[in-house]
Amino acid sequence: MVFAAALVSAEHLTYREFTERIPETTYLAACKLDPMGVRGALQLDLKVAFPIIDLLLGGEGKGIAAPRDITEIEDQIVESVARIVCRELVRRGTRSSFR
Secondary structure: OOOOOOOOOOOOOOHHHHHHHOOOOEEEEEEEEOOOOEEEEEEEEHHHHHHHHHHHOOOOOOOOOOOOOOOHHHHHHHHHHHHHHHHHHHHOOOOEEEO
16 A cells, blocks of 8 residues: 655644634644644544545445544554654655654
8 A cells, every 4th residue: 555645735823723623523643843843733534534544454445424433443543644644744854753
């Protein structure tokens, strides 16, 4: 399986502005952005996360019908994906690290 990540956009928002924009069911991870020494947020809508989980577990990449929280096992899988995304951003020159 091939995986690629690219920084499409970056915005400076207050915490309130950020939380007002995210979906109710979402996965959030913090990334430390070097050399600026600031933290960024990586947000993944669970509508996208569930097909990724399905693919990684050998499925066809189908999502789920009804929104729900992720299980502990699914959380570990999505955390691994978030680490890969942060690592790819570092590799491509953004210099971020998963936290």
